[in-house]
Amino acid sequence: MPDPWESLQTTALLGTDRRPLPAPGPAAPYDGAVDRADPAAALLELAALETVRRRAGALPAPAAAPADRPAAEDPRPELPPAAARRLSLLLSTRGGNGVLANVGELLPQWLATARERGYRVPAASVPALLDAARARSELRPDAVALAGPLGRWLAERNADWRFVQRAAQEPVPAQEPVPAPEAPDAAGTQDAAPAEGDHLWHEGLFAERVTHLTLLRRRDPAAGLALLRGTWPTERAEDRLLFLDALQEGLSLADEDFLEAALGDRSKNVRATAAELLSTLPGSALATRMAERARAAVRLSGHGTHLLVTPPASCDPAMQRDGIPPKSPTGRGERAWWFGEVIAAAPLSLWSGHTGLTPERLLALRVGDAIDETSSTWADDLREAWARAAVRQQDAGWARALLGPAPVPGPGRPARTTGAPAKLLAVLPPAERAAWTAAFIEAHGLGDSFQLLGACATPWTPPLSTAVVEALARAAASGAYPWSHSGVLGMTERALSPQSAEAVEALAAGAAPATAWGETFARLAGTLRFREAMLAELAA
């Protein structure tokens, strides 16, 4: 017996001019109610009856497979209501330039703080949070941690959020120590992880592989090295370079053999990176070789008043193998170039050990050429190379000595800056960084402070915040345009200590109305208040 609807449908598609109405049958008991004189009208009436019959008489479909596994319980406390509202606001607004700064820029800070406090975000906000993290990868670690088990559960069902699963393999630092592998509840995940990881490593996209290697190195450096060794000969040169970079995570002397072998790599960039990594390992053979070269290039004069420089006369194959390019890429003199490379790659501890002098004393010595002691051509090269070494080796003592004492206000030339002071600054502990930068800004204003401020931990300490606000006030008074400080202002909105809000409001009130600085200060004050309220809600 044909389905009555199908018969009607077929006739309708072909047209009643070409195909007769389906004959009345037991399947359509209402048939008799329809006047069949006009086949087209009759077809529409039969179809209407059948449509209503099907809609009114529909039976529920039986449930198929048992429902899915639910998301794991999230034991963390839910956000305070005010903070939850703030989150939906931050997630629902994009763009800025108004009375308030771009509030989306405050999202990273909100997320980091909420994560630190150990909150769980409301379930309904998790999709928007994941969408935000999808668009902005810098939000991912915090967003994924906050989204917790629900985020992972959702990501298993939505390909847009695949990044969650990648990030989720990362153990949560600090609060939650990684369970020992033999712990029974961890067994499942530990078993699953390597298989999943192997799969990623062998079949994943390049970015996935780099992430996987980096995370594995963080957890188990030896396993990471073994993984990389396994496929090393078959990787492409560009990929080898970035995989090598990933070894920075958890670098130790255990990696030395592998890196030494990489010094013979086909690719120049791979060789250079391997050399750079080895040079940051103070006990490595490369560091020892460099120390020898450095000692030969710089010696203390007989009176102990000068450092006398004998730059390398050539770049022999051993030096080249250790990562020193024979050609200067900058067009500087070749010997000066080789000299700089040797000093930058030599362990800094060598200098104090060798001369018995502190970094400060060493930096105070005059620098001369070994042939012509009165020439000071090498002073800048030596300082520059030491600065690179201090950054590479993360040596706070040297960084401090190279930066010099915090600048003092007053006339005189700006403090001597060696290399990139922001990089040296980053080597110092946060409080020292802030104090040094504050002193710099007091002495020299905001002009050259952008990178220094960027190196400081946020939120800025109250003294640093005060220094920045005062420098802004001075800039406003001097008639400078606010947009010439737009970089610093943008950073200020995110990083200024909330306690400074009152001072900024005072500036806003003091500025002439409807001027650029008045608006700038009002906007900054508004943002600070917003940020203050936002952080206070999370503290509740």
Add this chain to the structure above:
Amino acid sequence: MEERWSTEHVLSLAPDAASKKAAAKLSAPAPWSAAGTDGDAVWGECKGSGSTPYRTVVELATPAYQCTCPSRKFPCKHALGLLLLWSGSPGSVPDGAEPTDWAAAWLKGRQDRAEQRAVRAEAPADPAAARRRAEKRSARVAAGAAELRLRLADRVRHGLADQSTAGPWEEVAARMVDAQAPGLATRVRELDAVPQQGLLAEYAMLHLLATAATRLDELPAPLAATVRARVGYTTETAELLAGPTVRDRWQVLGSRTSPMEGGTDERLTTRRLWLRGAKTGRPALLIAFGRPGQAPELALPTGQVVEAELAFHPGARPLRAVLGTRHGAPAPVPDGLPPGLSVAEAVAGYGTAVADDPWLDAWPTVLTEVVPVLSEEGWHLTDGRHTVPLHRAAVPEAALWRLAAVSTGRPLTVFGEYGHRGFAPVTAWGRDGRPIGLTTA
């Protein structure tokens, strides 16, 4: 009225996406001064670019807005910003304050106007002229419906597979507008977008409606009312409220505003609000309109209960209603979960409703203890025994994921519309019993 609104609720009042953005910027305490609330209204002064601050008042019950700014958006960003501030930073909008003079003056004026309106209503028009107009319209509608029947039959004669010779339905829709049958026009206009597979059912139901429209006198009164409403006859709110009303404690089950956020078309903004009477168990649908760029005035917070008189539009299956006298402001319910149905009961419930009103595409339905499940055929809701598919076309992607997230994969209560195309969720109740609007951003 102590409950401060959620951010979502405040943002749902915004006329467009740009207003939301602008309002968020004004949601910080900085530009505001002299802000306060007495529980019935919120007011404050907002410093703008000019020298005089804007004065903003919101009366919460309706809600109604007043602002001295020149914006033509309604509500303006200042009103929304003030509400956001009130909602998010309680300390900045202190409670228990006396309205400032200017706020009090506006609130008083508003009350006076409302009372005058109540007195002025019911001015009798010329009944004979009204009858003549009505007869004339009936004749035009009947003629339009007859023409529509012919057009539909023509197409069926030629076959739905070959529509090459037939013009677009848009022309026929225009004829229906001329015939003063806007309901037919809307349905006709939608035919151009229906896939071939679904055409026969749409043609058939339209044929049924057009036929019924030519025979209104022969139909039972409730069904005739249903047909009149679907054809496009409207009933004045005042006329409805003059008739019988139903007083109940109406729980707001959910709301949906369209065009959806970001929609730029110039049509009216429509807000649908679904209610359920706590005593009578009756469902009700309120529809409010706003001009383009303006949010509809009527807004009630989902999950709360408002004691009020509703007047239902007549029909074989009454649902649409207008809001009459309110007895008090919306208040939160202690046990927020509305009573609901199993999947099988919901399917049967829609079936019964269709038997009364054959043109009914969906019926407001609360499902209890259902789990959203993603299968190869898409999203479903299942209660373990039976399953219904979600009506994908009616639900934005983001709403699906919100529903999934709120459920965490566990059974929950969902309100939505269930019909022959599936279930279109509107509100979900989270594990803490709080309602989550699924279609509001």
